[in-house]
Amino acid sequence: MATVELTKENFDRTVSENDFVLIDFWASWCGPCRQFAPVYEKASERHGDLVFAKVDTEAQQELAAAFEIRSIPTLMIVRDNVAVFAQPGALPEAALEDVIGQARALDMDEVKKSVAQEQAKAQAAEGASE
Secondary structure, three states, X not given: OOOEEOOOOOHHHHHXXXXXXXXXXXXXXXXXHHHHHHHHHHHHHHXXXXXXXXXXXXXXXXXXXXXXXXXXXXXXXXXXXEEEEEEEOOOOHHHHHHHHHHHHXXXXXXXXXXXXXXXXXXXXXXXXXX
8 A cells, every 4th residue: 555645634534534544754855764765665565454654744844743743754653543652763674563563452442541541630630730
């Protein structure tokens, strides 16, 4: 499957309509990004059931800012509308496969429960400080 170019116009729809999205934040001037690109493309061919997407941080500065991208390339994995992985740096092929395998193995019910608990704690702490 070809990678999808994400923009601020199609980002929300792409992430919400797909259960598993890998996002490569990159820029054309970035050497490590260019090194990671073929590794990412090969993985997209091996995992046709997943959505592989790219965000050009130069063209999509608002998206990069929204996700606080400070270093590129940065790989993010979103499952069921929850960011379950985000890490800067060009991953070697074996490491990318390992991360994909770990993300596939996640129990998303547990992840969502954990996220809800963290949000409740944050809201409680916020309420206590008011």
